[in-house]
Amino acid sequence: MSMRNMFKGGVAVPHYKNTAGCSTVKMGVPEKVVIPMVQHIGAPCEPVVKKGDNVKVGQVIGSSDKYVSSPIHSSVSGVVSDISPRLYPGGVSVMTVEIKTDGKQEIHESVTPPKYSSKKEFLEIIRQSGLVGLGGAGFPAHVKLSPPPDKPVDTLIINGAECEPFITSDYRHIIENSDSIIDGIKMLIDVLEVKHVWIGIEDNKPEAIKLLSGITDEDSTIDVVKLKSRYPQGAEKMLIYSITGRKVPPGKLPADVGVIVMNVNSVSFISQHMKTGMPLIKKIVTVDGSAVKNPSNVEVLIGTPLEDVFNFTGGFKSEPRKVLMGGPMMGIAQFSLQAPVLKHTNALLAFDEADAKVPPESPCIRCGKCVSACPMNLLPLSLNFNVLKGNMDELHNLHINDCIECGSCSYVCPSKRHLVQSIRLGKAQLRQAAAKGGK
Numbered sequence: 001m002s003m004r005n006m007f008k009g010g011v012a013v014p015h016y017k018n019t020a021g022c023s024t025v026k027m028g029v030p031e032k033v034v035i036p037m038v039q040h041i042g043a044p045c046e047p048v049v050k051k052g053d054n055v056k057v058g059q060v061i062g063s064s065d066k067y068v069s070s071p072i073h074s075s076v077s078g079v080v081s082d083i084s085p086r087l088y089p090g091g092v093s094v095m096t097v098e099i100k101t102d103g104k105q106e107i108h109e110s111v112t113p114p115k116y117s118s119k120k121e122f123l124e125i126i127r128q129s130g131l132v133g134l135g136g137a138g139f140p141a142h143v144k145l146s147p148p149p150d151k152p153v154d155t156l157i158i159n160g161a162e163c164e165p166f167i168t169s170d171y172r173h174i175i176e177n178s179d180s181i182i183d184g185i186k187m188l189i190d191v192l193e194v195k196h197v198w199i200g201i202e203d204n205k206p207e208a209i210k211l212l213s214g215i216t217d218e219d220s221t222i223d224v225v226k227l228k229s230r231y232p233q234g235a236e237k238m239l240i241y242s243i244t245g246r247k248v249p250p251g252k253l254p255a256d257v258g259v260i261v262m263n264v265n266s267v268s269f270i271s272q273h274m275k276t277g278m279p280l281i282k283k284i285v286t287v288d289g290s291a292v293k294n295p296s297n298v299e300v301l302i303g304t305p306l307e308d309v310f311n312f313t314g315g316f317k318s319e320p321r322k323v324l325m326g327g328p329m330m331g332i333a334q335f336s337l338q339a340p341v342l343k344h345t346n347a348l349l350a351f352d353e354a355d356a357k358v359p360p361e362s363p364c365i366r367c368g369k370c371v372s373a374c375p376m377n378l379l380p381l382s383l384n385f386n387v388l389k390g391n392m393d394e395l396h397n398l399h400i401n402d403c404i405e406c407g408s409c410s411y412v413c414p415s416k417r418h419l420v421q422s423i424r425l426g427k428a429q430l431r432q433a434a435a436k437g438g439k
């Protein structure tokens with residue numbers, strides 16, 4: 001079936017899905033992995049290993065007793081060679097565990113298929129598995145799957161939209177692991193007692209739609225929805241509206257309208273984890289961009305330095321001038337190829353000089369294109385103006401925190417104004433002010 005609603009705004013971006021036909025290739029064990037203690041939204045983990053410790057695959061190396069957090073596991077066997085704070089994009093310093101690998105990939109004794117007989121036990125297993133939202137946000141999955149009792153959830157949406165240009169890792173996951181995806185969905189239907197499941201996929205992936213529609217044909221609880229390819233179709237609020245017509249109010253969560261959204265990768269992981277007990281230690285990553293010699297989809301151990309991943313695919317065909325973790329619309333620019341692949345990394349893009357050029361900003365001509373493109377009904381030009389002026393009160397009035405940082409406004413701006421960058425800065429300034437006891 002096709003979608004019934006179309007969200008307001010958004011942009012038609014070129015797809016550049018060059019790697020859609022590239023089967024996932026498994027990368028070997030790197031010489032070392034670099035594993036930061038924050039790979040999720042919520043409280044950071046504390047290292048529970050020390051320098052010189054021997055560790056095995058699947059062993060917990062970082063944890064927190066806070067509810068909104070997610071444990072971190074070793075993706076390799078080897079020796080802990082360093083524990084120190086390291087600088088990551090955004091100027092954030094994060095405690096990081098470095099492990100020199102021994103190539104044996106010995107599996108830790110804690111890795112055994114888990115058993116559960118209640119929802120509570122299931123959620124505890126999910127928590128201990130280290131699963132976070134694999135669609136990009138990194139929200140701990142056990143929290144997402146535990147809506148408060150006064151917010152009954154009747155609908156589960158599986159996000160296979162993958163609306164960012166270049167990225168095909170979810171698409172490959174559907175093609176290569178469809179059985180795990182359906183198996184994970186069935187587990188969630190039992191545990192969450194939802195009435196209906198929708199799998200949302202953009203119409204530029206007809207093979208994925210056909211495959212999953214065929215498998216779910218006889219199942220009246222699961223439907224595949226063909227979504228119009230329009231960015232940011234895969235953002236939670238847009239996806240929920242497109243499929244159910246329900247609007248998540250500003251500042252509210254999907255559970256407020258009776259919905260939980262999970263990424264295709266996440267449900268597939270749940271199925272595989274329940275069979276093996278192996279926690280989240282690997283990711284499928286799309287490697288592409290004008291500077292990349294051989295665009296590919298690669299299964300990578302979490303913590304693998306980006307340089308190793310690029311080298312594995314054949315390296316660069318020209319000097320990379322911009323490297324992004326994630327897609328070109330929402331990805332985070334990297335300043336070092338020694339940064340590691342994280343739990344929610346879905347793409348590594350490297351662009352040459354011509355594509356990396358940032359055009360100079362010119363004054364706003366008040367054309368209103370950014371307003372029309374904003375799927376959250378915000379006024380990006382006014383947000384930009386007030387961030388630059390330091391008008392903090394006005395930023396609240398303009399609902400800056402409703403911005404999902406999709407970048408649609410920057411994409412359409414004829415004056416090339418750095419709208420989303422300034423909004424991110426404004427949000428960070430408001431957070432700092434709040435931490436100091438301001439608004």
Ligand code: SF4
Nearest residue numbers: 364365367368370413
């Ligand atoms: S799109 Fe750019 S030029 Fe047009 S109103 Fe928005 S900020 Fe101004």
Ligand code: SF4
Nearest residue numbers: 374403404406407409
């Ligand atoms: S203001 Fe935020 S939500 Fe609106 S288009 Fe710009 S980045 Fe997207």
